[in-house]
Amino acid sequence: MSSEIRPDDLLIERLAGSLRPVRRRRPWLEMAVLGALFGVELALLLGAGHMRIDMPHAMGMPSFWWKLAGLTAIIAISSTTALLSLDPTRSPRLGLRVIVLTVLAVLVAGWGVDAAQTAWLTGGETLWRRLAPQSGLRCTRTIVDLAVPV
Template sequence: MDDFLDNLAGDLAPVRRRSPRLEILALAALCALELSLFLAAGLARPNLAAALGLPVFWWKLISLGTLALLGFATALRSFAPEVSPRRGLQLMAMAVVLALGAGWLFDAAMDGGGDLAARLDWRDGLHCVGFVVGLSAPPVALLAALMRRAAATHAPGSSLAIGAGAAAWAAFVFVFACPHDDPLYVAVWYGFSCGLTLFLVRLLLPRLARW
């Protein structure tokens, strides 16, 4: 039995002690840098000042910002071997339902009827997908490195939290460039963009972030 256990543990290395405060600071710094570079590149919508006065614009920012914070917090907590990400993921699911409900109320108040194809605008929608997937890559890479270093024991759940948090953050950043304030457009294309990011991260990360 001793030889069997020695063989199992023979190629294992000590896990470095984590510093949650440094992890949070690193993630916050990366997100701040990404948002700053995005705005500095001149990608903000031309009528951003006017958009800041629209309640639906703040609905987008608050909903996505809340989801990003929940996702990042859930992911970082789940890197501890004894912590499960399940509760955090459940809170995120509830937040998504509340955000969609608020969007439906905005849509009803705005009387957003009209041509469905014009409301969804698939060309801008594909543009949204590309940006969200691309902007999610830096936080995914950082969190994957932290996950691997911490030797998380709930890889599938941690991957879901990472994907959800990074996708919501990427969509939060893209809000400043997106010219569409139609709640239906936001629900469809932002939802698809975040869902695609979540699927890719959940598919790939458990294979790439093993310890």
């Protein structure tokens, strides 16, 4: 082997010479920053008065609390998965599976909340009518029609 210096060795040496130590990641600090941003956003939302007009009535409905708890759980798990996926040594697969399972659990819980609320108000038949495939297909078609630019 020869001891001559090749041009790419000089480049590598120059690039490596400018490297500095990197601070360790602190996931709890990142989560705290994310939580603080959530708090600021919530404060701005409440301060701007963009809440529902019927908020006292809505807070008495079980569906409101189901939606709030379900979305909070999905947001927390998704944010944690996103933060952990920034680490190159970790795979986000487990977090993505947990997100899917959480979404399914929230949907099943919502169905239960709706069934209980509907059965209490009108009897159990209304829930079964809401699950009719014809209505679902019509709703899907309307959503697609509205989403396509004209």
